[in-house]
Amino acid sequence: MAPTDPKQVVGSSSGGFFASIASTLSTFSTAMHKSVNGSIGYEGLEVINPEGGTDDAVDEAQKGRWKQEDRDGYWKMMQAYIGSDITSMVTLPVVIFEPMTMLQKMAELMEYSHLLDEADKCEDPYMRLVYASSFFISVYYAYQRTWKPFNPILGETYEMVNYGGITFIAEQVSHHPPMSAAHAENDHFTYDISSKLKTKFLGNSVDVYPVGRTRVTLKGYGNVLELVPPPTKVNNLIFGRTWVDSPGEMVLSNLTTGDKVVLYFQPCGWFGAGRYEVDGYVYNAADEPKVLMTGKWNQSMSYQPCDLEGEPLPGTQMKEVWRVADVPKNDKHDYTYFAHKINSFDTAPKKLLASDSRLRPDRFALEKGDMSKSGSEKSSLEERQRAEKRTREAKGEQFTPRWFDFTGEVSTTPWGDLEVYNFNGKYNEYSRSVKNEGSIQEVDIQSMEFNPWQYGKMAKE
Structure with missing residues (x-):
C-alpha cells in the first residue's frame, strides 16, 4: 500500500486539540493583521511575518525597500488591480527590479545541471x-x-x-x-520549456501560477521527463519584508516508463514552521x-530506498544528493556566484546576438546602481516596443520568433492553456556558421547596441 499523502499526514495528525490551537493562532494572527493595518492606515491590507513575531508588528509593516511616500503612491495606484492578472498590464518602478531579465532567470536553472548529467548516467x-x-x-x-x-x-x-558543455538559448516569443x-543541450540531456506566467494580485501579495x-x-x-511545479506566493510586496513561499506539489513524470516523483512543498506555518521543507517519494x-x-x-535534498x-529499508541510510553551493556574503541582490556569471560576458559566445539581455541599457544601468537612468531606459524600450507593434499592425504582419516555432499545439496545465513552442534547430546552424567564419574580426560585445527589433533598430522617439 502506498504511503499517505504528506498533506494528509500533516492534517490528520492534528486532532481536536491541535486543531483548536491552530484556530486560536489563526484568529490571533487575523486580529494582529487588522491591528497593524489600522495602525498604518491601510484597512484590509495583510502584512505577514514568516517568523511569526508580533511584538514589533507595526515596525515590521513599515520595513521594506520602499520609501513611505513611494509606498503610499504605489498602494493607491495598485488598488484598482486587486484580483487581476498583472503580468503585463502594469508598468512597475525599477526600485523593485534586479539587474536581470526573465530569460536570464530561465538560464539560472542550469547552475546544477550536473545533476541531469548524473541522471543520464544512472x-x-x-x-x-x-x-x-x-x-x-x-x-x-x-x-x-x-527582486x-x-x-x-x-x-x-x-x-x-x-x-558544463551546455548551449543555452532563450527567446521572448x-x-x-x-x-x-x-x-538547452549538452552530451547528456536536452531541456525545453515554453513558459507563460499567470498572476493574481491580492494587494500586498501576488500569486504566481507557472x-x-x-x-x-x-x-x-x-x-x-515532464515537470509540473507548484505555484508561488510573493508576500509583503509593499509593506513589510518581502518573502516568497511555494506551497504545493511538484510532480516530475517519466513519460517513457510511467515512473514519477511527487514532492510536497510545505507551506510556511506559524513562527516559520515547515518553511523550505520538501518531502515525497519516487513511485514506479x-x-x-x-x-x-x-x-x-x-x-539540500537527500534520499533513501523505502x-x-x-x-526506509533496513540496512540503508539517508544519502545527500544535492546541497546549495557557497554564496557571496551581503550581496545587494542576494545573487549566487552563478547568477553573476549569468550577467557577465564570460558565459556569452564570442559573437553575441544583438538582441541579448545583457545588452539592455535599463538592465545595465540598474546593475551600475543608476535607478533614474534605468527607469528612463526602461520606459524608452517599452515605448519602442509599442511603436514596433503599431508598425507591424500597419503592415498587416505578425511577429515571427527566430529560434522557436509555434507548434499549433495548445497544452492543458493546472493553471490554464499554454501555446507550445519548439526549438527549430536554426540556432545550432547559426552557431556552426559563426564558427566556420574562422578568423572573422570579433565584435566588441560590451559596446554593442541592444537590438531585438523586427524592423531595424526602431530609433528612439
Missing part, C-alpha cells in the same frame, strides 16, 4: 528521477530572491555557453500574452513507492 531508473527532481528543486534557492526580473522585450534573446521559450511545459530528455536512455509505474526524498529547497509502506 542504470537505476528510480535514481534517475532522484537526480532529475533534485535538479528542479535546486532552482528554488534562486527563486527566493524577492523582480525585467520583462523581456519581444524578440529579446539570451545565450549561454562556456558552462510573444508579448501578449508574455511568453518565453528556451532550449503556466508552462518543461521537458527534459535524458539521451543515454531516451527517457522524457504501479504507484508503489521506491525511494523517499526529503530536505529543504534552500539547503518499502511499499514508504518506510
